[in-house]
Amino acid sequence: MTSINSLPHSPDNEAGIRNEPSLRERVLAELRSEIVAGRVETDTIYSVPTLAQRMGVSTTPVREALLELSRAGLLAPMRNRGFRVVEPTLDDLNDLFDVRETLEVEVAVRLAKAGNKNVAALRPLADAIANAVERGDVDAYLGRDREFHHEFVSLLGNKLMTELIMNLRDNMRLYGITSPPGIERQRASVREHYELLDLAAAGNAETIAPLMRHHISSWKDVFSAGLRAKRPVTKD
DSSP, X not given: OOOOTTSOOOGGGGGTSSOOOOHHHHHHHHHHHHHHTTOSOTTOXXXXXXXXXXXXXXXXXXXXXXXXXXXXXXXXXXXXXXXXXXXXXXXXXXXXXXXXXXXXXXXXXXXXXXXXXXXXXXXXXXXXXXHHHHHTOHXXXXXXXXXXXXHXXXXXXXXXXXXXXXXXXXHOOOTTXXXXXXXXXXXXXXXXXXXXXXXXXXXXHHHHHHHHHHHHHXXXXXXXXXXXXXXXXXXX
């Protein structure tokens, strides 16, 4: 099977941001999006054959996507059953924010100190994020925002740092992203992406640090409220 009609196809590709993603990448993007945005119930179990049938694709890209999400900590393998969706606690969420802030602020400061002019190449991605917010397309917003931050961190040239940061981002649960505060925060983040690029290019390390910290931490209340609303959460 090669059809994937049920998967979202963002018009952003028409802007030449990146080549058409592979089948595996598109399956991975859809599954990651529905998990991190909280559109699946806690302890949902994904079956490879069932998912492949739902998406109209072969089992190979589905199995590969599920294994990658398992390595990222979003899923837990269940022997002879499939992969179970793992839900974080509030403590887990707070820990992720702490480590993300530490690493991503450091990256932003280093890029600014270097006056990295290559950040200009990320403006089409910032435009795509703005367009997604304007359309109210949350899936496109999540995909383009992830792409933006991956490319931003990659400019440092440290593959291990990039991998660590993206793994942390992929472990986030973006519960509440479609709530009124979540939509408001999406809109505010549009401006911040352009500001991050401008400050990095201008070599303004002093101003970029608090901006990146705010860019990350301002989501904490949104996600925490969404997690509390999804189910009662107690400390471990």
